[in-house]
Amino acid sequence: MTIELNFTINEKKITLKTEPNRRLLDILRQELNLTGTKEGCAIGECGACTVVMNGKAVNSCLVLAPQINGAEILTVEGLEKDQRLHFLQENFLKHGAVQCGFCTPGMLMSAYALLSKNPNPTEAEVKEAIAGNLCRCTGYKQIIDAILETEGDIK
């Protein structure tokens, strides 16, 4: 069975044909070459594959490809504009919130989803927003600090 998908990825509308047994994560990495989104556990526990779908953070390893029809997807590649990093990304650099970098795209997307709904989150809200993102290197302090510094309208 081949299906046709129509959706928006990083503000670009696209159409592609695929099989229904693929995940959003597979579409991103294998069809669209958007390898910023990482595969970690593949069962929704680590958050490395987090992307923003219709304004909400989701694990792209748990979204079936046909479920993204008509959706707006934002990945880490969509954060930078005109070759300039998003200031959320700048703050990750400034605070040393990146060590091996594997969790970073997911962390950024969870943070982005939070900040786009809640521009001035408390520390508790930040922790809640990234509770589904595992980091095994830096610890979470630098990441939380980076997100807390990114206040205001992030778009």
Add this chain to the structure above:
Amino acid sequence: MIPKIEYFSPVNLTELLKLLDRHQQAAKIIAGGTDIIAGFHQGSARFKGIKYLIDLNWIDELKKVELSSDGIVIGSAASFSEILKNELINHHFPLLSTAASRVGSVQIRNRATIGGNFVNNAPCADSVPALLVYDAEIRIRSVEAERAVSLADFLLKPYQTQLRSDEVVTQIRLPFLSENYLGDFYKLGRRRGVAISRITLAVLMKLVESKIDDIRIASGAVTPIGKRFVSLEQFARGKTVSDHLYRELARMLGNEILDATGLRWSSAYKLPVVQQTFYQQLQHIYQTGNLR
């Protein structure tokens, strides 16, 4: 790996029911996908032999949360994020809001649905103890008929329910409670976020002049399936609250759980934890009740 499947996206109940009727056991319903896609990846025996996936996400009426004359009606495909931000649920059924807030992570709650939480009858389903103390009734549809059944009766044994392969759960109905119920929901996992429950307890209590007018107690994870403790509830009704009674009830709850599970390797740890937790819940409920 997800097996080769055919995928259907019905846009209304009629289409959905026809598909279920046609494909029966070869078909599986998908909504949030947080159980089934992870299950495929892990090669779970629960998802073997599936040829068709039928998606509920395109059927708007299954996602609504509405008032009815005597309670609220939650569409089975409402996500936990929707449930969490719903004022009606938060106001009238706060234990369900608390339980919803403890499910998975933001990412999981944005996808996972309330129906999906109990249709697989996993013992650790976080919403089940809360739904049980609220006397949840569920509505089930097939091509031929609609039926209503209490959630307690719907859940048969671990990973088994009353649901037939041509049926779908469409609604969860929670009847309003009379005034003055107080309650508490407790979840213990190995960590706070993204944790599979080891113990869940939900308690609702209505006190009239220091007497227990009504009490409802339900557990999850620590029993083979989420369950109410009917005989314990009966024992407690009409009794005057006291520290002694709370200790007695906690001791009895432990015994009932041991009867339900048999001795497990984890019993030496879990039983005293359950008993102490339940004791503290009763104390807490009484104390906050006194503040009113």
